[in-house]
Amino acid sequence: MPPIKTILLVAGIPALICGAVALFFTLGAPTWLVWPLVVSLVAAAIAPLLYFRARNWLLYALVSTGAGCFAKGGLGLALRTSGEFNSDSEPQNLIRVAWDLAYGGSNLIDASLIVAGILLFGMALILQISREIGRPTSDRNDPHETKPTDSLATWFDDNVHSANLSESLPRALRFAKQIGDEELSRWIRLELYGYNEQGGMKESDTVPEYRAVPGRWMDKYDAMLDVSSYPDLAILNEYRFRSSIAELEELGSRTEMQNISDVYMTNLFREHMGIEVFRFCFNPIGVRGTLDVIRNLLAEKLHTIQTPDTI
Structure with missing residues (x-):
């Protein structure tokens, strides 16, 4: 698969899942759906790390950081929108810590993180397009393929x-x-x-x-x-x-x-x-x-x- 399409695909996964999380919470999704969605979100955030590892470090940093911004911003907004978060009802353990981290901050901060994620993905896409344009046509296949x-x-x-x-x-x-x-x-x-x-x-x-x-x-x-x-x-x-x-x-x-x-x-x-x-x-x-x-x-x-x- 060409690199540009791969970036679009990998970068789009966290955005889509974050949107799905927010939508489920906004519509009053049951609590048992929360953690499967969180796990899916984490997996989507890890995907760019796995794909871009040792290929291009700048793209690696841009895409993975963008995925992290999407994860925190999207999940934080979703939790606050749902109104189901109760600080006294959950046990104090690692899962609770992750929950608190996602919920922490404010809507403004989380919205800013989502915008930052979009900008980072855009920078990665622009970087890759500029590299593709600067390479001979015969060499525009993935060098690692x-x-x-x-x-x-x-x-x-x-x-x-x-x-x-x-x-x-x-x-x-x-x-x-x-x-x-x-x-x-x-x-x-x-x-x-x-x-x-x-x-x-x-x-x-x-x-x-x-x-x-x-x-x-x-x-x-x-x-x-x-x-x-x-x-x-x-x-x-x-x-x-x-x-x-x-x-x-x-x-x-x-x-x-x-x-x-x-x-x-x-x-x-x-x-x-x-x-x-x-x-x-x-x-x-x-x-x-x-x-x-x-x-x-x-x-x-x-x-x-x-x-x-x-x-």
Whole structure:
């Protein structure tokens, strides 16, 4: 809730309850209604203290003092108007002391206190309005309200290096959209959904080098493609995974050697090199290395864009 509305709401509670007390007494309300109304009045006077505690000390002082003025002035006028107060009929205890304090003084003093309460509430409202006008529009939310980006940034600080990417990337995508970073959003989508149409891959895009996992191409007789004599072809001893992050995490969790078949790549070998290969064999440790690189890149990108306003 915006601060101005909050001040109006909190400041209005004591005024309304004080008015209700005076009205009940003026209409000859029964005595058993007195203390419930007094308790309500005290609670209303405490409300500003609870809300403005440690937020703005000047507003805190103005609103709480105004509530106290309303409480004393309104209740004092109500008690005298009712004519039900009898100084000899009540026991001498703490409740009696509070009753005497409320009844003490004169109608002029209590009316002055009510006016003082109105002035204090008005000063608080003017102060807050002037602060709002002097602040940029983008900053006029309550600085103590938690922004969505605040909680996300805090989560990244605590978990980005330890959480699974399948958990942190969706949060990062939401964060990037909230701050309007299109470049980061696009990179996250590609990593999250894979380097394919679903991830938003374009014809000009290439699968990044850090997604390359070392291994060997094998033919259907389990013979390994050996290009050790051709240094320029060493790139053939790796495979760049286009898979989604969930698929990479599943592969990385395995412990035994893995094999994949890629029809597109096997056709390239056949057409351009006259070689028949059947599968690519690799160690899952390489996939875990790729996941670590992606995780570190994510942390670096988030650290770069997190300004003091979003942390």
